[in-house]
Structure formats: structure tokens, C-alpha cells
Amino acid sequence: xxxxPSDSEAEVIVPEPSTEEFRPxxxxxxxxxxxxxxHAVKKVDLPILxxxxxxxxxxxGCGKSTLLRCFNRMNDAIAACRVEGEITLxxxxxxxxxxxxxxxxxxxxxxxxxxxxxxxxxxxNVAYGPRIHGIxxxxxxxxxxxxxxxxxxxxxxxxxDRLQESGTALSGGQQQRLCIARAIAVDPExxxxxxxxxxxxxxxxxxxxxxxxxxxxxxxxxxxTHNMQQAARVSQRTAFFHLGELVEYGRTEDxxxxxxxxxxxxxxxGRYG
Amino acid sequence: MITFxxxxxxxxxxxxxxxxxxxxxxxxxRPVDLQSLPGYxxxxxALWCLVPGFVVxxxxxxxxxWLLEGATLNASGIDLASRSEAEISLFMNNVKNLASGSIPxxxxxxxxxxxxxxxxxxxxxxxAIASGFVALFAAAGxxxxxxxxxxxxxxxxxxxxxxRLTLMACSTLAVVITFGIVFSLLAETLQxxxxxxxxxxxxxxxxxxxxxxxxxxxxxxxxxxxxPIFTGTLLITAIAMLVAVPIGLxxxxxxxxYASRRVRAVAKPLLEVLAGVxxxxxxxxxALAVGPVLRDVGSAIGLSVASxxxxxxxLIMGVMIIPFVSSLSDDAIAAxxxxxxxxxxxxxxxxxxxIRSVILPAALPGIVNAFLLAASRAIGETMIVVMxxxxxxxxxxxxxxxxxxxxxxxVTLLTGDQEFDSAKTLSAFALGLVLFFVTLCLNLIALAVxxxxxxxxx
Numbered sequence: 001x002x003x004x005p006s007d008s009e010a011e012v013i014v015p016e017p018s019t020e021e022f023r024p025x026x027x028x029x030x031x032x033x034x035x036x037x038x039h040a041v042k043k044v045d046l047p048i049l050x051x052x053x054x055x056x057x058x059x060x061g062c063g064k065s066t067l068l069r070c071f072n073r074m075n076d077a078i079a080a081c082r083v084e085g086e087i088t089l090x091x092x093x094x095x096x097x098x099x100x101x102x103x104x105x106x107x108x109x110x111x112x113x114x115x116x117x118x119x120x121x122x123x124x125n126v127a128y129g130p131r132i133h134g135i136x137x138x139x140x141x142x143x144x145x146x147x148x149x150x151x152x153x154x155x156x157x158x159x160x161d162r163l164q165e166s167g168t169a170l171s172g173g174q175q176q177r178l179c180i181a182r183a184i185a186v187d188p189e190x191x192x193x194x195x196x197x198x199x200x201x202x203x204x205x206x207x208x209x210x211x212x213x214x215x216x217x218x219x220x221x222x223x224x225t226h227n228m229q230q231a232a233r234v235s236q237r238t239a240f241f242h243l244g245e246l247v248e249y250g251r252t253e254d255x256x257x258x259x260x261x262x263x264x265x266x267x268x269x270g271r272y273g
Numbered sequence: 274m275i276t277f278x279x280x281x282x283x284x285x286x287x288x289x290x291x292x293x294x295x296x297x298x299x300x301x302x303r304p305v306d307l308q309s310l311p312g313y314x315x316x317x318x319a320l321w322c323l324v325p326g327f328v329v330x331x332x333x334x335x336x337x338x339w340l341l342e343g344a345t346l347n348a349s350g351i352d353l354a355s356r357s358e359a360e361i362s363l364f365m366n367n368v369k370n371l372a373s374g375s376i377p378x379x380x381x382x383x384x385x386x387x388x389x390x391x392x393x394x395x396x397x398x399x400x401a402i403a404s405g406f407v408a409l410f411a412a413a414g415x416x417x418x419x420x421x422x423x424x425x426x427x428x429x430x431x432x433x434x435x436x437r438l439t440l441m442a443c444s445t446l447a448v449v450i451t452f453g454i455v456f457s458l459l460a461e462t463l464q465x466x467x468x469x470x471x472x473x474x475x476x477x478x479x480x481x482x483x484x485x486x487x488x489x490x491x492x493x494x495x496x497x498x499x500x501p502i503f504t505g506t507l508l509i510t511a512i513a514m515l516v517a518v519p520i521g522l523x524x525x526x527x528x529x530x531y532a533s534r535r536v537r538a539v540a541k542p543l544l545e546v547l548a549g550v551x552x553x554x555x556x557x558x559x560a561l562a563v564g565p566v567l568r569d570v571g572s573a574i575g576l577s578v579a580s581x582x583x584x585x586x587x588l589i590m591g592v593m594i595i596p597f598v599s600s601l602s603d604d605a606i607a608a609x610x611x612x613x614x615x616x617x618x619x620x621x622x623x624x625x626x627x628i629r630s631v632i633l634p635a636a637l638p639g640i641v642n643a644f645l646l647a648a649s650r651a652i653g654e655t656m657i658v659v660m661x662x663x664x665x666x667x668x669x670x671x672x673x674x675x676x677x678x679x680x681x682x683x684v685t686l687l688t689g690d691q692e693f694d695s696a697k698t699l700s701a702f703a704l705g706l707v708l709f710f711v712t713l714c715l716n717l718i719a720l721a722v723x724x725x726x727x728x729x730x731x
Binding site: 072074077079102103104105106109110112114116117118119120128129132133179182183186 | 533534610612613614615616617618619620621622623626630631634635
């Protein structure tokens with residue numbers, strides 16, 4: 001694409017499906033989301049690639065978090081919210097009557113903006129998911145799941161002696177890694193992260209970013225972030241949203257060094273946002 | 274007279290506000306040059322006028338009865354030393370009755386008539402003097418404040434200080450009244466324990482408070498073992514909680530999580546209407562509708578149910594406290610951050626798993642608090658049990674029999690004409706004190722539970 005196409009409102013850059021790396025784990029096609037009368041997400045096509053980190057960036061209110069929540073149907077809980085279009089997981093529609101939302105959320109985990117550990121012990125926080133999905137109940141089997149999940153979330157060394165303390169007693173960064181461990185414990189295929197570092201200090205943020213890089217490859221990860229350096233550091237693919245539209249999608253290095261759309265360039269260079 | 278002085282004082286206060294505000298505004302070019310907002314200078318002047326005057330009014334109202342009585346008695350020429358305290362008190366009562374226009378018991382006594390006239394005269398004069406002092410103090414306060422007004426006077430700080438003291442006084446008053454109630458109960462209770470030993474009262478199992486009027490009557494001494502009454506109270510409270518806790522909590526969960534907004538908007542107020550039904554209405558519903566039905570159902574299946582039973586009273590009392598449980602539990606559940614719920618749903622938990630494993634544990638302190646408050650309400654409830662539970666002090670755990678409660682006994686012991694020197698009447702105060710103590714303990718436990726677990730999620 002040597003010639004930049006005109007920056008028209010309706011134009012959306014769809015990735016070429018021919019490339020070798022293009023392995024969509026999840027795929028959104030022509031997704032519209034309405035909050036009452038507000039059209040929050042407009043005809044968006046977006047793949048989430050297996051083994052890669054996909055960053056969703058854009059100014060506040062551009063619909064990126066709303067779209068993210070569609071991938072595990074968290075918007076179902078909001079009465080005024082209506083989702084149209086198609087989203088698939090491994091080729092099957094997640095709106096299919098045969099797909100149970102409980103099973104979907106076990107396969108597509110979520111980490112929220114604010115760390116939200118349950119008011120239970122560290123151990124019980126991690127064991128919560130495996131318990132409700134019947135993966136393990138207690139004993140050495142559960143111990144192993146808890147230990148490995150905390151290990152993979154990079155928290156084991158810090159909390160191995162405090163497993164019975166309340167999860168809410170940890171620091172903010174530790175709480176967020178506990179939430180990631182909690183999501184990992186049910187062994188999901190996709191992890192959705194909604195601005196996971198926005199409530200954390202720079203050091204805790206760096207740890208989470210490091211963790212995301214380590215988790216990459218094992219899971220398909222989609223992350224919403226306001227921090228463009230963060231998107232550049234952790235993601236392989238970036239999608240830029242503006243006013244509910246997907247303006248541009250592509251390899252992260254292309255988006256950040258050579259964006260096609262003028263709006264993307266303006267946002268990345270800090271002209272607005 | 275004093276009423277007139279008070280209304281004049283309030284008028285003067287209003288005028289001081291206007292004058293103070295106007296004066297300080299005249300001192301500066303722009304209102305922003307003042308240290309405080311102009312209104313504060315008005316309040317400053319007004320308070321300096323109101324408070325001294327009001328203190329005088331309070332002082333007069335507090336001391337007037339003593340002063341007037343003393344002066345009247347001295348002037349009446351009665352030989353105080355030769356008369357007993359009761360006689361003097363009777364005489365003074367007659368004087369006051371005569372002065373207020375009611376008919377005394379001895380209308381023809383010339384000394385009495387003279388004293389009453391003297392009393393009226395003294396009262397008028399005293400009020401006039403007091404009113405004069407009110408005006409004097411109010412004027413002094415006003416002129417002091419008025420002369421101190423400067424643009425840089427920290428009027429706001431002074432007004433805020435007065436406000437803080439007022440608030441403090443109000444909360445102190447509530448505490449003082451609570452203590453006052455306890456002490457008044459305590460005094461009578463001690464008198465009761467002079468006649469009946471606390472051991473017998475707290476551990477005796479026979480309650481029959483009728484004491485003989487004549488020496489030769491049977492059952493002369495009465496029997497004050499309160500255990501049957503306490504167990505009756507506990508039994509009825511337990512039945513009420515068995516009804517109210519599940520229904521209240523489950524309806525709170527339904528309202529909070531499953532009900533659509535429209536259902537909630539209609540059902541929640543309707544549920545809370547239950548709290549507004551007068552307890553006496555619940556009472557006759559229990560006694561006239563529920564009791565007989567229970568008796569008939571019981572006899573149909575071969576159980577003997579008293580027509581006034583603990584079950585009937587407990588069931589209806591349970592219905593009465595449902596709104597307490599559901600409303601307070603609903604608040605506790607709604608206070609759990611949405612992030613908890615989302616976190617659990619996001620892990621693939623169902624709504625009911627989320628409620629059971631995350632929301633209820635997080636809301637537990639509030640829910641326990643709701644239960645305890647509902648329980649103390651049930652323990653203190655009177656009308657329903659008076660009408661539906663009977664009066665027989667049976668020591669039983671069988672909910673189909675008639676039992677009686679602490680509140681019912683207090684009502685029966687204290688209604689009608691009573692002699693205040695018999696153990697029978699005094700025992701009501703001991704029961705009241707125990708009741709007060711138990712509900713106080715429940716409330717304290719509720720407070721402690723809430724405080725202990727409050728910071729669990731933040």
C-alpha cells in the first residue's frame with residue numbers, strides 16, 4: 001500500500017487474509033453495538049490472532065472497551081446494550097444457541113481496568129475459577145493449579161507465604177497480577193484486558209507489561225490501552241479506533257512508524273486524543 | 274409574658290442579622306473585601322443577640338418553680354416546721370391549681386386563697402423581671418457584637434464554632450436521654466430486687482406476679498421466676514426470624530439481581546409497605562385470622578393447637594420484619610462493587626454462583642446487621658404478641674402452645690391503676706431493663722460485626 005487512500009469516514013483497513021501469520025482465534029465481523037440510542041461501535045471487523053497480542057487504542061469514548069467486552073459477551077449483563085453482527089471463536093459463532101455464555105467466558109477470560117480481587121484469600125481467589133468449572137475441587141490437584149497460575153502471573157515468589165491472606169491486602173500491582181493469575185487458572189484460550197495498567201504506578205505497570213510479553217504465544221491476548229508506548233511495547237497487532245469506527249488495523253510497527261490513515265498519524269503523534 | 278419575651282427576642286435576632294450585615298457591607302466598597310461572606314456577619318450579630326437572651330430565658334424557666342414556691346410559702350405565714358413534707362407539697366399543689374383556675378381540694382381555706390393570690394402576683398412580677406433581663410442581655414450582646422464588626426473580623430470562624438457546639442449539644446442530648454432512660458429503669462429495678470432476689474428473677478421457672486392484697490389471701494407472695502417469659506420471647510423471635518430471614522434475604526437477592534427494572538420499581542415499594550402496617554393491625558390479623566386457621570388445620574391433622582399460639586404470633590411477626598431484612602440486605606448487596614460481580618462473571622461463573630460465592634460473602638456484615646436489627650425489633654415488638662400469643666407463662670418449646678413475652682408482661686403489669694410499692698408492678702421495670710439490655714447487646718454486636726468486616730472490599 002504505497003498510496004494512502006483518502007481518509008473517508010467509512011473506510012476501514014482490513015488485513016489481508018493471505019499472509020502466513022494470519023491465524024484468527026476470534027474474529028469480529030460487522031459488529032455494531034448500541035447503548036440505548038447511542039451507536040457505540042460501528043460496523044467493526046477485527047481479528048484476534050492466536051499467540052499474539054492485539055492492542056486496541058484510541059481516544060476515550062471510541063468504543064474500544066465496549067468492543068472488547070463483546071468478545072466474551074460481558075455486555076449481556078447491561079440491559080440497554082444491543083450487539084449486532086458476528087463474532088466467532090475458532091470459527092463458531094459465540095452467539096450460537098449451543099454455546100453457553102459460561103463456557104465462553106471460561107475460554108475467553110477477562111482482566112479489568114481496576115484490580116478486583118474477591119474479598120477472599122489469595123489462594124481462594126485463584127481457586128475460584130477452577131472450582132466453579134469443576135476442574136479441581138481441593139487437595140494437591142488444586143494446590144498445583146494455584147501454584148502454577150501464580151507462577152505464570154509472576155506473583156508466586158511474592159505471595160507463596162501469604163496464600164491465606166486476603167487478596168485485597170496486596171498492593172495494587174500485585175492485585176492486578178492476582179486477577180491475571182485468576183484468569184489464567186481456568187486455562188482460557190483468549191485473555192481480554194481492559195486497560196489493565198491504568199490504575200497502577202509505573203513499576204507495577206512495567207511488571208504487568210513484562211507478564212503480558214511472557215504470556216504471549218500461549219494465549220491470544222487483546223488489550224485495550226490509552227498508553228501508546230505500552231501498545232507499541234507489548235503488542236504485535238494494533239487497531240486504532242475513533243468515534244466507534246475501526247480506523248486502521250495492522251502490524252504494530254506499521255501502525256506506529258508508517259500509519260496509512262491521517263487520523264491514526266494525528267493520534268499517534270499526539271495531535272489529539 | 275415569657276412567651277412574649279421570647280418572640281420579641283426572635284424578632285430582635287432577625288433585626289440584628291439585618292443590621293450587622295448592612296453595617297459591615299457599608300464598611301467596604303466590594304463584598305469580596307470582607308474576611309467572611311456578608312451573611313456570616315449577620316449571623317455573628319444575631320447570635321450575640323440571641324444566645325445571651327436565650328440563656329436568661331432558660332435560667333428563668335429552670336429556677337422559677339423553686340423561687341416562686343419558696344417565696345409563696347414564706348409569705349403565706351404557714352408554720353413550715355410544724356407540717357410534714359407531704360402536707361406542704363399538697364398545699365402548694367392546691368395553690369398552683371387555684372392559680373391556674375382549676376378547683377383545689379380545699380377551696381374555702383382563706384390561707385390557701387391568700388397564697389394563691391400571692392402566687393399569681395409573684396409569678397407576674399417574676400416574669401416581668403425576667404423579661405427585662407432578657408431584653409438587657411440581648412441588647413448588651415448585640416451592642417458588643419455590633420461595635421466589634423470590622424471587615425477583617427473572622428465572623429465565619431466564630432459562627433462555625435457556634436454551629437459545631439450546637440451540633441454537639443444535639444448529639445449529646447440523644448446520649449443523655451438514653452442514659453436517663455437506663456437510670457430511671459435502674460432505680461425501680463433496684464427497688465424490685467430489694468423484694469425479690471435477682472437469682473430467683475433470672476433463674477426461677479415459675480412466673481405468677483399476682484400478689485395478695487390482704488394478708489389472709491392465698492398465693493400471697495407471688496412468684497417471679499422470669500425464665501418462662503424469656504423463653505417465650507425467644508421462641509416467638511426464633512419463629513419470626515425463621516420466617517423473615519429466608520423470605521427477606523431471598524427477595525433482596527431477587528430484587529437486586531434478577532428482577533427487571535420495572536418489576537423492581539413496583540415490587541420494592543410494595544414490600545416496604547409491609548413495614549408501614551400498624552402493628553396493632555398485624556395483631557388482630559394474627560389473633561382473628563391466623564390463629565383460628567392454625568387451630569383448625571392442627572385439629573384436622575390431629576395436633577392440638579391453642580387458639581392463641583406462639584406459632585401464630587411468630588409467623589405474623591416474621592411477616593412484619595420481612596421489609597427490615599430485605600431492605601437492609603438489599604442495601605448491603607448493592608454496596609458490593611460491581612467490579613466483584615463482573616470479575617466473577619468474567620471467569621465464567623453463573624449469576625447464582627456469583628451471588629453465593631462472591632456477593633453474599635462480601636455483603637455478609639451488612640446482612641448480619643440486618644438480621645440482628647430485625648431480631649431486636651422482634652424482641653421488642655408488643656402488639657402482635659399481646660393479641661395473638663396469649664398470657665400464660667408456659668415454660669415450653671412447643672410453638673403450638675400459648676406463651677407470653679417480656680413485652681406482654683410489661684403491658685399487663687403496668688396498664689390500669691397500679692400500686693408502685695408492690696413487687697408485681699416493680700417487676701415490669703426489671704423486665705424492661707433486661708429487654709433493654711438484650712436489644713442493646715444485639716445492636717452492639719451488629720455494630721461490631723459491621724466494623725470488623727467493613728474494609729474487606731475497597
